[in-house]
Amino acid sequence: MRIVVWGINYAPEPTGIAPFNTGLAEYLAGQGHEVAVVTGFPYYPQWKRAADTRGKFFADERRGNVSVHRCWLYVPGVATTVRRIAHELSFGLVSFFRALALRRADIYVVISPPLVLGFFAWMLTRLKGSRYVFHVQDLQPDAAVGLQMIKGGAFIRALYALERFAYRHAAGVSGISDGMMAAFADKGVPLHRRIYFPNWLRGPDTDGERPLSFRERYGVPADALLAVYAGNLGRKQGIDILLETARLLESREKTDPAARRIRLIIIGSGAGRAELEANLAGAKLENVQLLPLLNDEDYSAMLKESDVGLITQAAGTGQFFFPSKLLSTLRAGLPVITVADEGSELARAVADGGFGQNIPPGRADLLAESLRAVSADPLLRRTWAARTQWVRQFSPALVLPLFQQRLELLVDETRQGPGWPVRQRELSHP
Known part of the structure; x- marks a missing residue:
C-alpha cells in the first residue's frame, strides 16, 4: 500500500502526539508499505520553531524509510484559544496543498487534532479518488466545552458540525480509548467504521544498568x-x-x-x-x-x-x-x-x-x-x-498489526468498489 500519514506533529518532537505519529509511520514502512508523512515544522512542546527552520515554507527529508514533507504553520508565542485556531487552520490549509502535490495514496491516515484536517482530508480524497481514516487523539470540541475555553453557542455548534462532517466522510474513525469508542457511537459513527487503536508502549525498556543517580x-x-x-x-x-x-x-x-x-x-x-x-x-x-x-x-x-x-x-x-x-x-x-x-x-x-x-x-x-x-x-x-x-495489553506488537490489518481491509474495499461487502466488525481490543 501507499500510505500518507497526515498530522501536525512528528519527530523530532519528543512528547505529545508526535512519537505515536512517528511510530505508526515507521512501523508501516517497516512492513514494506510506501509511507509518506505530511506534517509541520517542529515546534512542540516549546511552542517555538527552531531557528534553522524559520523562513522556510516547505521542506522535504528522509527519516529512515519514511518520506517526510514539512509545511509552514503559524506558531503563536502564547497559545490562546483564538491563536490556537489560527495555528491549526494555517497548517490545515498549507498542508492540504502539499498533500495535493504528492502522488495519490491508497489510504490517508489523518490525525486529529487538528479537527479541521477532517475537512481538508475530505477535499483531498475527493480530488485524488481515495479514502481517509480519521484518527482521534483528543475529542477537541468536547474538551473545549469542558474547559470553557470557547464561549458562544454558534462557534461551538460550528465545531461539532465540523466534527460530524469529518466522521461522516471518513472510511474509518479510530480512537485511543473505550470512552472514545462510546463517544463515536453516540455521535453516530456506525460500528463497521469504528476502529479501536490505542496508544502503545514506546521507547526502550528501563531495565538494565542504571545511569547516574x-x-x-x-x-x-x-x-x-x-x-x-x-x-x-x-x-x-x-x-x-x-x-x-x-x-x-x-x-x-x-x-x-x-x-x-x-x-x-x-x-x-x-x-x-x-x-x-x-x-x-x-x-x-x-x-x-x-x-x-x-x-x-x-x-x-x-x-x-x-x-x-x-x-x-x-x-x-x-x-x-x-x-x-x-x-x-x-x-x-x-x-x-x-x-x-x-x-x-x-x-x-x-x-x-x-x-x-x-x-x-x-x-x-x-x-x-x-x-x-x-x-x-x-x-x-x-x-x-x-x-x-x-x-x-498495550504492547506495540499487539496494537500496530491490528491497525495495519484494518487499513488493508479499507484499501481492499476501495479496490473492489462500492459493491464489495463491508465486514461488520470492530477490531477486538488487544
Missing part, C-alpha cells in the same frame, strides 16, 4: 518518597493542584514524619510553564522542584528512581483524552496517583488495574493524604507496583 543530581534524599509528574504543562493538565498539595504537605512536616519524607518533581514544558514557574517561585516551597524536559537517559533514570507517578487532569476534561504518559509510567513499574474526574478513562483504568489511586480534581487535601499514606506504608506501594503489569 537522578536523586543525587537534584538533591532528593535516598529515603524520600519521590513523586514525579512528567509531561505537558497546559491547561488540560490542571497542574496547580500539585503546588497546593506541596503546601499542605510542607505545613505538616514538623509533626508528621511521613509528610516530611515526600518530595515532588514536576518535569515538562508547555503553554502553562511560565505561569507555573512564577507561582512556584512565589510559594517558596522546598519540597517541590520544576525541571525542563529530560533527555532519554535522564528520563530513564527518573523512572527508575521514583516511587510514584503523578498524572493530573483538569476538571471536565477526563472524558475527552487519555494521557499516554500512563503507559510509560506503568511500563517502568511505577504505581500512580492520578487526578481525574471519577467517570474519566484515567479513573477507570486505575480502578480496573489496581495500580494506584484516583483523586477528584480540586481535592489537594486528598492528594496530600494519598501521598502521605504511600510514604507511611511501603507494602501499599509494593502492592500497587506489582499490578502495573496491566499495561502489557
Whole structure:
C-alpha cells in the first residue's frame, strides 16, 4: 500500500502526539508499505520553531524509510484559544496543498487534532479518488466545552458540525480509548467504521544498568518518597493542584514524619510553564522542584528512581483524552496517583488495574493524604507496583498489526468498489 500519514506533529518532537505519529509511520514502512508523512515544522512542546527552520515554507527529508514533507504553520508565542485556531487552520490549509502535490495514496491516515484536517482530508480524497481514516487523539470540541475555553453557542455548534462532517466522510474513525469508542457511537459513527487503536508502549525498556543517580543530581534524599509528574504543562493538565498539595504537605512536616519524607518533581514544558514557574517561585516551597524536559537517559533514570507517578487532569476534561504518559509510567513499574474526574478513562483504568489511586480534581487535601499514606506504608506501594503489569495489553506488537490489518481491509474495499461487502466488525481490543 501507499500510505500518507497526515498530522501536525512528528519527530523530532519528543512528547505529545508526535512519537505515536512517528511510530505508526515507521512501523508501516517497516512492513514494506510506501509511507509518506505530511506534517509541520517542529515546534512542540516549546511552542517555538527552531531557528534553522524559520523562513522556510516547505521542506522535504528522509527519516529512515519514511518520506517526510514539512509545511509552514503559524506558531503563536502564547497559545490562546483564538491563536490556537489560527495555528491549526494555517497548517490545515498549507498542508492540504502539499498533500495535493504528492502522488495519490491508497489510504490517508489523518490525525486529529487538528479537527479541521477532517475537512481538508475530505477535499483531498475527493480530488485524488481515495479514502481517509480519521484518527482521534483528543475529542477537541468536547474538551473545549469542558474547559470553557470557547464561549458562544454558534462557534461551538460550528465545531461539532465540523466534527460530524469529518466522521461522516471518513472510511474509518479510530480512537485511543473505550470512552472514545462510546463517544463515536453516540455521535453516530456506525460500528463497521469504528476502529479501536490505542496508544502503545514506546521507547526502550528501563531495565538494565542504571545511569547516574537522578536523586543525587537534584538533591532528593535516598529515603524520600519521590513523586514525579512528567509531561505537558497546559491547561488540560490542571497542574496547580500539585503546588497546593506541596503546601499542605510542607505545613505538616514538623509533626508528621511521613509528610516530611515526600518530595515532588514536576518535569515538562508547555503553554502553562511560565505561569507555573512564577507561582512556584512565589510559594517558596522546598519540597517541590520544576525541571525542563529530560533527555532519554535522564528520563530513564527518573523512572527508575521514583516511587510514584503523578498524572493530573483538569476538571471536565477526563472524558475527552487519555494521557499516554500512563503507559510509560506503568511500563517502568511505577504505581500512580492520578487526578481525574471519577467517570474519566484515567479513573477507570486505575480502578480496573489496581495500580494506584484516583483523586477528584480540586481535592489537594486528598492528594496530600494519598501521598502521605504511600510514604507511611511501603507494602501499599509494593502492592500497587506489582499490578502495573496491566499495561502489557498495550504492547506495540499487539496494537500496530491490528491497525495495519484494518487499513488493508479499507484499501481492499476501495479496490473492489462500492459493491464489495463491508465486514461488520470492530477490531477486538488487544
